[in-house]
Amino acid sequence: MKTKRIKLPHGIPGYNLGEIEREVPSTEPPALAVNDKLKVIGKRIKRTDALAKVNGSAVFTADVHLPGMLYGRMLRSDIPHARIKSIDVSAAREYPGVFAVHIFDRRYEGANPKKNSSDSEFPDVIYAGQPIAGVAAVNPDVAQEAVSLIKVEYEPMDFVVTMDEARKPGAPLVYQTDVDQEASDGGEEIEEGLKSKGNVRGPSTKSFYGGPRGDLEKGFAEADVIVERTYRTQVQTHCPLETHGVVVDYNHGNVTIYASTQSTKNTRNEFARTFDLPKSRVRVISEFIGGGFGAKHTLGSFGVMAGYLSKKSGRPVKIMLDRKEDHISAGNRPNSLQIIKVGAKKDGTLTALKQLSYGTAGIGLGAGVGNIAQAMYACPNFKTEQYDVFTNTGPGAAFRAPGNVQGAFALEQLIDELAERLDMDPLKLRDKIDRSVIRKVEREHGTKILNWQKPKKPGSDPGPVKKGIGVAQAHWPRFVNLDSSVEVRVMRDGAVEVRSAVQDIGTGTKTTLAQVVAEELGLRAEDVTVLIGDTLFPIGPSSGGSVVTGSITPPARNAAYKIKTKLTDIAAEELNTDANNILLENGYFMLTDEPSKKISFKELAAKMRVEQITATASRSDDYGGFMLGTIGFEELGSVQFAEVSVDTETGFVKVDKVLAVHSCGRPINIAQIESQINGGVIMGIAYALYEDRVMDKNTGHQMNANLDQYKMPFSFEIPDIQIELIEEYGAISSTDATGIGEPANIATAAAVANAVYNAIGVRITEIPITPARILAALNKEKKVNNE
Amino acid sequence: MKNKKSKTEKTGNISRRGFLKGAGIAAAGTVIVGSGILISKPHSHEKDEKFVPGTISINMKVNGKIREMNIEPRTTLADALRSELHLTGTKVGCNRGACSACTVWIDGIPTLSCMTLAVEVGDREVTTIEGLAKDDRLHPVQEAFIEHDATQCGFCTPGMIMTAAHLLARNPSPTEDDVKKATSGNFCRCGTHPKVFAATLDAAHKA
Numbered sequence: 001m002k003t004k005r006i007k008l009p010h011g012i013p014g015y016n017l018g019e020i021e022r023e024v025p026s027t028e029p030p031a032l033a034v035n036d037k038l039k040v041i042g043k044r045i046k047r048t049d050a051l052a053k054v055n056g057s058a059v060f061t062a063d064v065h066l067p068g069m070l071y072g073r074m075l076r077s078d079i080p081h082a083r084i085k086s087i088d089v090s091a092a093r094e095y096p097g098v099f100a101v102h103i104f105d106r107r108y109e110g111a112n113p114k115k116n117s118s119d120s121e122f123p124d125v126i127y128a129g130q131p132i133a134g135v136a137a138v139n140p141d142v143a144q145e146a147v148s149l150i151k152v153e154y155e156p157m158d159f160v161v162t163m164d165e166a167r168k169p170g171a172p173l174v175y176q177t178d179v180d181q182e183a184s185d186g187g188e189e190i191e192e193g194l195k196s197k198g199n200v201r202g203p204s205t206k207s208f209y210g211g212p213r214g215d216l217e218k219g220f221a222e223a224d225v226i227v228e229r230t231y232r233t234q235v236q237t238h239c240p241l242e243t244h245g246v247v248v249d250y251n252h253g254n255v256t257i258y259a260s261t262q263s264t265k266n267t268r269n270e271f272a273r274t275f276d277l278p279k280s281r282v283r284v285i286s287e288f289i290g291g292g293f294g295a296k297h298t299l300g301s302f303g304v305m306a307g308y309l310s311k312k313s314g315r316p317v318k319i320m321l322d323r324k325e326d327h328i329s330a331g332n333r334p335n336s337l338q339i340i341k342v343g344a345k346k347d348g349t350l351t352a353l354k355q356l357s358y359g360t361a362g363i364g365l366g367a368g369v370g371n372i373a374q375a376m377y378a379c380p381n382f383k384t385e386q387y388d389v390f391t392n393t394g395p396g397a398a399f400r401a402p403g404n405v406q407g408a409f410a411l412e413q414l415i416d417e418l419a420e421r422l423d424m425d426p427l428k429l430r431d432k433i434d435r436s437v438i439r440k441v442e443r444e445h446g447t448k449i450l451n452w453q454k455p456k457k458p459g460s461d462p463g464p465v466k467k468g469i470g471v472a473q474a475h476w477p478r479f480v481n482l483d484s485s486v487e488v489r490v491m492r493d494g495a496v497e498v499r500s501a502v503q504d505i506g507t508g509t510k511t512t513l514a515q516v517v518a519e520e521l522g523l524r525a526e527d528v529t530v531l532i533g534d535t536l537f538p539i540g541p542s543s544g545g546s547v548v549t550g551s552i553t554p555p556a557r558n559a560a561y562k563i564k565t566k567l568t569d570i571a572a573e574e575l576n577t578d579a580n581n582i583l584l585e586n587g588y589f590m591l592t593d594e595p596s597k598k599i600s601f602k603e604l605a606a607k608m609r610v611e612q613i614t615a616t617a618s619r620s621d622d623y624g625g626f627m628l629g630t631i632g633f634e635e636l637g638s639v640q641f642a643e644v645s646v647d648t649e650t651g652f653v654k655v656d657k658v659l660a661v662h663s664c665g666r667p668i669n670i671a672q673i674e675s676q677i678n679g680g681v682i683m684g685i686a687y688a689l690y691e692d693r694v695m696d697k698n699t700g701h702q703m704n705a706n707l708d709q710y711k712m713p714f715s716f717e718i719p720d721i722q723i724e725l726i727e728e729y730g731a732i733s734s735t736d737a738t739g740i741g742e743p744a745n746i747a748t749a750a751a752v753a754n755a756v757y758n759a760i761g762v763r764i765t766e767i768p769i770t771p772a773r774i775l776a777a778l779n780k781e782k783k784v785n786n787e
Numbered sequence: 788m789k790n791k792k793s794k795t796e797k798t799g800n801i802s803r804r805g806f807l808k809g810a811g812i813a814a815a816g817t818v819i820v821g822s823g824i825l826i827s828k829p830h831s832h833e834k835d836e837k838f839v840p841g842t843i844s845i846n847m848k849v850n851g852k853i854r855e856m857n858i859e860p861r862t863t864l865a866d867a868l869r870s871e872l873h874l875t876g877t878k879v880g881c882n883r884g885a886c887s888a889c890t891v892w893i894d895g896i897p898t899l900s901c902m903t904l905a906v907e908v909g910d911r912e913v914t915t916i917e918g919l920a921k922d923d924r925l926h927p928v929q930e931a932f933i934e935h936d937a938t939q940c941g942f943c944t945p946g947m948i949m950t951a952a953h954l955l956a957r958n959p960s961p962t963e964d965d966v967k968k969a970t971s972g973n974f975c976r977c978g979t980h981p982k983v984f985a986a987t988l989d990a991a992h993k994a
Contacts, residue, residue: 046933053941054929054948056876056916060941063875139870141861241880241888241942241976290878290942291976323881506940506977671936679939679978707885707974715967718980 002026008623008731009034015441020731022623029520029561029734035666035727039586040519041735042727044671047511048530049288049504060288061260062320064247070099070136072309072319073143074302075150076329077125077132080392080700081159081172084122084132084152091149092135097142100313101150103133108274108301109329110363110395111179125154126174126363127392128700129328131301136309136317159392161695163335163360166199166391174199174363174390181365184297185263185542186398187479187742188366189386196390200358203385207371208477208631212383219352219381223343227418231340231410232766233749235360235693236333237326237710238399242290244330245320246303250310255282259303262292263542264501265483268535270299275307286533289505293683294398295331296505297542327705331397332693334359334367334388338410342379342418348432350379359406360389361396372407372746375635376475377415377433392700398544400683401476401742405749409688409767412472412750417763425454426471426754438728439473442639442661445724446471449659450641459761464649467656468759471641474746476546478632478738484551484619485538488517488559490567491612494602496521496528502540502552503533507741508672509548515668516553516735520560522584523601538616546636546739549668554733555617561734562615571604622732634730636743638662640681642751643719646759648778651771655685655719655752663726665738670725677723677744684748686713692768711768847908849874850918858905864898865889867905868915876916876945886974890946891915897953916945919952928952931990932983939977947973951987960991 003023008031010020017034035042052058089101106114107123107130116124125132133150137143158172165171175196183190191204205211220226240260246267247258255277261267264284272279289296302319310317321330336359343352359367370384399405415433419426427443434440446452450469461467487499498517504510514528521528531537541551564584571589572579575597583592590598627633641659646652658681667673690711694703704710729736749767757763762777842857849872856871865882868874868891877900880888884902891900892914919926928951931937938944947970954961954969961969966987975983 044936047936047938049941050933050936050938051925053938053944054916054932055920055925056874056945058941059875060878062878063869065870065873065875141859239976241878241886241940241974243880288941291940293976323883506938508939675936675939675977675979675982678981682978682980683976706883707881708883712974712976713978714974715971715980715984718967718978718984721981 006031009729010731012441012726012728017729022731024623025620028620029558032735034729038519040515040525042667042670045511045515045525045669047508047672048514048525049510058288060242060290061245061247061258061286062242062290064258064318066247066249066316069247069316069318070138070309070313071140071143072134072136072306072317073140073147074131074134074305074319075147076129076325078128079125079154079156080128080161081157082125082154083117083120083157084125085155086153087122087133088151089133092146095146095149097138098135098146099315100136100309101133102305102308102312104131108304111175111181111365113177113179116176127394129325129394131305131329134305134309136313136315159700160199161391161393161697161700163337163358163389163391166360166389167358169198171199174392183366184398185266185544186294186297186402187545188398188402189368189371190365199390200387201365201390202387204368205383205385207368207374207384209375209628214381216352216354216381216383220343222351224346225418225421226341226343227414227421228339228341229414229417229765231338231413233336233406233409234691234767235335236399236687236691237693238293238295238331238397239326239707239710239712240291240293240295243321243323243326244296244300244302245318246306247316247318248303248306248310249316250307253277253281257282257284259284259286260289260296261286262289262296262503262505262544264503264533264535265539266297266542267299267303271303271307274299274304284535286503289503292505292543293400294402294544297398297544300330323707324705327693327710328702329394331399332362332394333399333402333405334361334396336367336369336406338369338406340373340410340414342414344418344422346422348422348424348429350377350433352381353379355384358387358389360391360393362391362393364395366396366398366402369403369407372404372475373411376411376473378435393695400680400745404474404476404742404746405687408472408474408746409749409753412747413753413763413765416470416754416757427452430473434473436635436637438634438663438726439637439639441726442637442663445726446639446641446659446661449724455758458758461759465645465647466759467643467645468755468757469641469643470751470754470758471639472747472750472754474638474743476636476743476746478550478634478636479545479547480619480622480630480632481541481547481551482619482630483539484541484555485616486513486552486556486559487538487614487616488556488563489612489614490563490605492605492608494605496523498528498530498556499537500532500540500552501535501537502548503543505543507543507548507676508669509552511672512549512553512668513556516556517560520557521564521601522586522588546742548739550665550733550738551619553668553735553737555619557734558617559615562617563613566613567604570607571599574599574604574607620733624732632732636664636738638743638747640747640751642748642755644752644755644759646756646774648760651774653689653756653769653774657720657722658748658751659722659724660744661724661726662740662743663728664740665728665730666736667725667727668737673725673740674723676740678721680741680744681721681748682713682718684745685717685719685752687767688749688752689768845906847905848910848912850914860904860906862905863901864891864903864905864908864913865900868900874915874917878942878945880942880974887950887972888943888946888974890949892949892953895956897950916949919948926952927990927993928955928987931986931993935982935986935989937979937982937986939979943973943975947975947983951983951990954987955991961988963988
């Protein structure tokens with residue numbers, strides 16, 4: 001490969017900004033200046049699709065209506081564990097208004113194998129809510145009525161829905177054999193080939209960056225202080241406001257699918273594989289997606305069902321899950337039980353860190369929490385043992401920084417406690433043990449903004465309502481997906497179009513692409529039309545793991561650069577000069593040395609030999625290579641501070657303020673980044689204080705599969721959120737941008753928990769931190785003090 | 788734990804609105820229901836796609852126009868707007884009045900359209916997000932939502948805007964607490980609230 005050497009901005013403005021020379025492919029565009037010198041990138045550009053969102057014209061999958069379309073509903077088992085002896089769908093099939101009925105011959109969710117018992121033609125039911133059969137009818141009500149006519153003869157089996165019960169010897173087995181599962185694009189960790197003992201699979205001793213290191217025993221022997229704690233986190237469900245759903249038009253094998261998905265690519269590929277079709281015969285369209293948060297990476301069992309129903313009926317079939325189905329079957333963040341032990345020298349230097357964790361992703365895998373403990377702090381001796389525990393509950397799914405949110409809750413409280421034991425400021429301790437430059441800068445910013453002092457003595461406020469402050473940090477790897485391609489087109493009227501299969505789940509990908517292309521072509525963002533979320537266009541990454549911006553903006557810029565090169569050649573001819581002497585700025589091609597000699601972008605486009613010129617580019621490797629696989633160097637680090645008030649009489653916790661100090665490489669759209677950070681913080685507060693999937697041990701059903709009893713944050717739960725965004729140039733790609741979705745959500749719960757401790761002087765090691773837990777902890781403390 | 792369920796199960800639930808089906812108002816002829824609306828004769832029970840059990844024809848004033856539609860008595864206002872009139876700007880997030888995504892105005896009052904039967908509307912006027920802009924001029928709240936980046940995925944946005952716009956109609960200079968009170972039933976999973984508050988307060992100066 002031909003290469004060239006270019007100098008790129010490197011470092012943090014106002015701190016250590018400089019330049020670094022990198023060897024890059026010769027086809028790469030020149031280095032992009034820092035944001036201060038740019039016109040469109042790094043600005044608060046309005047979302048290109050905002051108008052459609054505010055006037056009701058945005059068409060989500062839930063809104064798709066095709067001629068002749070039918071509505072599908074699924075029969076879900078209300079028994080958590082059973083063998084199916086027979087299924088009678090005759091009454092459903094004959095019900096007026098019904099066009100097709102389909103029975104699943106295997107599961108399409110959870111771990112492999114997808115069929116448990118050998119003597120039944122149907123897969124065993126392994127959780128309450130597992131889809132068994134489906135009906136397509138003229139409207140959803142008729143479909144639901146027909147579903148209620150399906151008769152299933154079950155042979156119920158013992159079941160277990162809580163992790164603690166499932167771990168006990170002799171607990172009912174969810175799977176009879178060792179199982180495996182492919183990880184999604186959401187960033188959850190699943191180690192292949194591990195054995196199960198009972199319902200417990202593992203241990204996995206690996207995380208993204210490898211396995212254990214050093215010698216734990218030696219490390220603990222060297223320690224002056226050792227702190228060990230057990231932490232518990234709950235199951236959290238994703239609850240995207242638009243539930244999961246698809247419209248499948250099978251059309252004799254020329255399939256069109258409208259999907260509320262985080263991955264047009266995966267939806268297409270899974271459908272093609274399931275129905276044995278070439279990928280070229282399956283088109284997936286996702287123009288607007290009503291949130292995903294990690295749960296919408298796959299086709300889903302409903303997608304498969306809609307496919308069969310459409311194939312059988314010869315009509316398009318729409319299946320939108322209802323809210324209950326979304327809770328019980330469409331994904332969740334696994335819970336965790338973490339026993340974590342740290343050893344340190346008197347000066348704070350960590351000598352050993354040991355983590356043992358259990359988590360249940362229901363009938364699925366991916367409950368590991370080890371990454372953040374492994375990666376965030378310098379500790380020569382480290383080991384993690386992570387176990388997946390199967391329960392008869394709905395399958396987990398990647399959920400906004402999978403593993404790291406649970407892991408941070410434990411690790412960051414432990415570090416806080418260690419600081420107290422060492423009589424150190426928690427920020428000073430982190431200065432000692434955290435090698436990350438970006439987090440150091442973030443801590444400095446936070447310290448300055450809050451006029452941070454060493455936290456007061458925990459629980460020392462007079463009166464019943466006590467205030468507290470806490471801090472916690474986040475780590476997330478810089479994942480890159482090289483399967484990221486973009487096409488840029490210019491038409492003779494000067495119109496510019498960007499095309500990619502990548503989807504915008506609300507993060508603002510459309511606008512980000514418009515900005516990057518506009519910057520390169522000397523235009524305004526509104527001059528660029530972005531058509532994405534369609535597999536007819538070049539392949540794009542899944543929206544997960546904070547990978548999109550870092551993966552898709554470089555090829556967007558590179559494709560625009562190719563177009564610019566072609567147009568510059570035409571401009572040079574028109575202006576009688578050399579291509580090197582042409583500048584493209586503010587909608588004009590002009591002579592570098594004589595700017596008054598110019599031709600507008602539009603006029604120039606009219607001179608193109610053909611109606612349309614087009615260029616496509618794919619993501620190049622990171623400049624300077626990858627640290628590991630497709631994980632970049634450095635990280636997405638952040639530091640969040642929380643201020644809380646705790647009413648020690650009612651146990652009520654109120655978050656008063658959160659200061660979120662973040663970095664995401666080169667920021668592309670400040671407003672959209674802020675919005676995502678707001679969202680991550682609010683979701684983190686909800687995780688810390690409210691959300692909790694409650695399972696009934698006796699029936700195996702979720703008790704709060706709705707949006708009223710599943711406690712969510714509403715307007716009065718929203719604190720004052722202050723955001724500090726640090727620009728950081730890593731010289732890793734032609735845009736040097738990265739994502740923000742996951743890091744925004746990692747540190748919040750731990751920061752809130754540390755603030756609660758600072759307020760009341762008692763550690764709450766289990767979330768959600770409900771009033772009942774606060775009061776119980778205070779009472780226990782009182783009892784201990786009295787004795 | 789033992790499962791005590793009987794071996795043969797008839798599964799599935801009857802919709803909570805199922806009670807209205809078969810309640811008799813879909814019988815042939817014209818019926819006047821409580822809200823004063825005239826229900827004309829039902830459509831014939833043809834097989835195939837025209838088959839919808841017990842449909843009735845009603846007129847409803849939506850966004851300034853009288854619209855005729857064929858619905859079942861159990862059809863919610865949200866479903867009628869979305870499926871019959873293809874006004875899909877009104878969203879359904881929970882279908883039980885817990886998220887306010889389905890908020891529309893009935894005679895100017897914010898109402899949960901998923902908890903309202905279409906036949907209940909009667910001769911009152913429904914305004915949806917599609918009807919908020921006047922003569923192609925966006926409502927100031929819509930403008931402010933664009934300006935302040937008060938949308939992320941956009942699914943809660945129509946309900947949020949209908950709520951916020953109503954607040955400004957009855958209180959032209961609200962405090963942030965007023966905005967929080969007004970939007971306290973509107974669920975947003977993306978966590979766009981801070982910008983919704985800012986946008987609404989900003990729109991108040993321009994409304």
